[in-house]
Amino acid sequence: FNVKNVSVKDIRRGNVAGDSKNDPPQEAGSFTAQVIILNHPGQISQGYAPVLDCHTAHIACKFAELKEKIDRRSGKKLEDNPKNLKSGDAAIVEMVPGKPMCVESFSTYPPLGRFAVRDMRQTVAVGVIKSVEKKAAGAGKVTKSAQKAAKTK
Template sequence: GKNDIRRGDVAGHVSDAPAVAKEFDAQIVVLQHPGVITVGYTPVFHCHTSQVACTFIELTKKINPATGQVEEENPDFLKTGNSAFVKIRPTKPMVIEDARKIPQMGRFAIRDMGQTVAAGVCIAVTPAK
């Protein structure tokens, strides 16, 4: 019904239903951030029509944005201009898909302090039970 669906809800086919993410791995690029991004940082992720606060739980690899080569394993922080692989945990139920499977459901913008601080794509999802 009309009152059963809200902004950010996702509908899908019964045989391959969208899964709520417990956590997900992503590749991000920090566009502009006044300080540094560390584990525990919780900005708002804008993915499709949902807006959910998500926490960085692990900074896996910092990569060179030009070549894609790994610059540092398990970095302590990320700053403006860095590109990295990270692990994210949503604070509320959120549907996100692998960007290789459904590109429109796998891209997101990260906003904080009234500005877009980073953007990225989901590369793997751990579904909630």
């Protein structure tokens, strides 16, 4: 994998390369996800901030809002705005990454839409991303060839 004008020193774990002309990757401000709690010793409530493993990124993400508890099998809504979640529960939650992170909805880019939630050195939950609220573009590095392409538009 070779990119002009990008040094090996510039590349870090969790970086995402994309097409600057066709749906360029953008930093996620927050995202809505469907999670299934596998094994958490206590209860998960709003404000819980475990490490989220999505593609190669390992970033702390906060459960900003527990929107609804759903049935694991049918996907039917069981409860609006639950106070907490425990092992075996499935829910729709709003999550906010602690550091800049690039994720996509599972329906458009499956590899960037799957994640595992880790805490206490074990997997606590797994999930898929339903929708992403993107931050304004321009945070990433733009190569010279990408700048030329933007000028020709």
